[in-house]
Amino acid sequence: MxxxxxxxxxxxxxxxxxxxxxxxxxxxxxxxxxxxxxxxxxxxxxxxxxxxxxxxxxxxDQQTKRLSLSMRIVSLLGALALAASLLFFFYQFWGLFGEASQIVILIGFSLGSLLLTFALRRRDASGYFAKLAAMLALACFMLNIYMLGQIFNITPSDKALLPWGAYALLLAYACNARLLLVLGLACLLAFCVTRLGSLAGFYWLHAGERPENLLLPGLLLFLLPQWLSQARYSGFAVAYRIVGLLALFGPMLVLANWAEGSYLDLDDDLLEGGYQLLGFLASALLVWLGSRRDWPEVALFGQLAFILFLCIKMVDWWWDLLPKYLFFLILGLAAILALLVLNRLRRGHSGGASA
CATH class of the missing domain: 1.10.287 (Helix Hairpins)
Known part of the structure; x- marks a missing residue:
């Protein structure tokens, strides 16, 4: 290979x-x-x-690695600056062009930026300039869809999210760009949420009022790297899992404190308690799964999620009942207990590895 x-x-x-x-x-x-x-x-x-x-x-060597990190940061900032420049350019001079000229300009910018991306991809071994061009190409394509909709007086729709997401994924896989992958997945997640909300009778702009619409797409994103190998692309499997986990745990966190956002017609206290329990169990499962599969990002996400759910629950229990100094003392003691448990797990893992 x-x-x-x-x-x-x-x-x-x-x-x-x-x-x-x-x-x-x-x-x-x-x-x-x-x-x-x-x-x-x-x-x-x-x-x-x-x-x-x-x-x-x-x-x-270490010096070139530090310079590469700086180049990644500069590449991102340059892409954002060029995209903003393009946006303000259109708004500054757009009214001076006729309708036919506007269409030609939009298509020309999209095709030109795409061809530039693939040309730089062949010549730029480091990939930084190609990724910058790819970000610009995505901005041009998004602006293209939006402005064409205005030119032809098309009613705004969530359907624009689908080509935006697909185009971002195309550029991400062509240039091995994780940021574009995350943007593409975010667009596709938003599209799934609006579609599920529409099926439930919500207008697409209000589909986010039901956080449970994110649960199934988030689970599918988390599992996708297990079905489709991402070994050829650096960090793509991690990006899929992290975006999927955010889509899974975001609704759990919201519904654990706001039962009115659920589709389920249950008592509010029962529903919030159920999502709190689900959050704790899912967090513990992530810690176990991340350790077993050697997915450090999954284990870390599970630990942070567990701590977050625990802190919220402790606030619900004791914030109004205890003096503030005692409340924070309990938080500190809980942190020490967590350190002892994690240290014991760490020592057990080290002992197993040496054996």
Missing amino acids: PLTRDQAQQRADDIQAFRREAQRLDAENVLATDDAPLARIAAHHDRLLAQYRASFDIDH
Whole structure:
């Protein structure tokens, strides 16, 4: 199977870690400096790093990794600035063009930005310029749909979310861009919510008043990487799981404190208590699942969700009954208890790994 850029970057990081440890061992007189096997290993690593730099433009040391982080931040800010510039350009001069010219400009900007994205994708090994162009292409496409709707006096509809989401996913997979993936998934989630709300008799703009519309799409997003492998794309499986978990736990958190937003015709206290219990059980399940499947982001999300539900429940129980100093003392003691439990789990995991 051909090597991907992320696999090459991981191998380069491992090489750098190996070299740092070899230097420490040499300083501790554990290794001989003239060891022939180490020299052959170093020469092999040099060839690999040179090959990876030529093929993938990887970060071969800590300095280049720091610069790459800066480039990612600058790329995002540049994309946002260019998109804002395009938006204000249209609003500044849009009325000066005729209808036919407006249509040609909109289509031209969309096609031009898309072609620019694919051209940069071929030439830019690092991917930063291609991702910037892809963000601009998405902004042009969204503006295209919106402005064409105004030109032809089309009633605003949630149907625009579907092509927006599909286009964002196309660009995300073409450029390996996680931010575009998240934007695309957000659009598709919003479309699913409005469709489910419409089926229940709600106007599409009011579909968000029923948070339960998010539960099924969120669950499907969380499970999707298990059905469709995302191994070729860096961080895509994590993005699917995190977006899915946000869509799952957001409604639980809301309905645990606002029963009126539920479809279920039950007593408010019973419904809120049920969603609180569901939130605790689901959080604990995430911690277990994340540890078992080696999904650290899932385990961390479960821990944070459990703490959040617990804090909200403690406020419900004791905020009005206890003096404030005693309330926060109980919170601090609960945090210490949580640390003890997590430390015990950590030690147990370490012991199992060493065994």
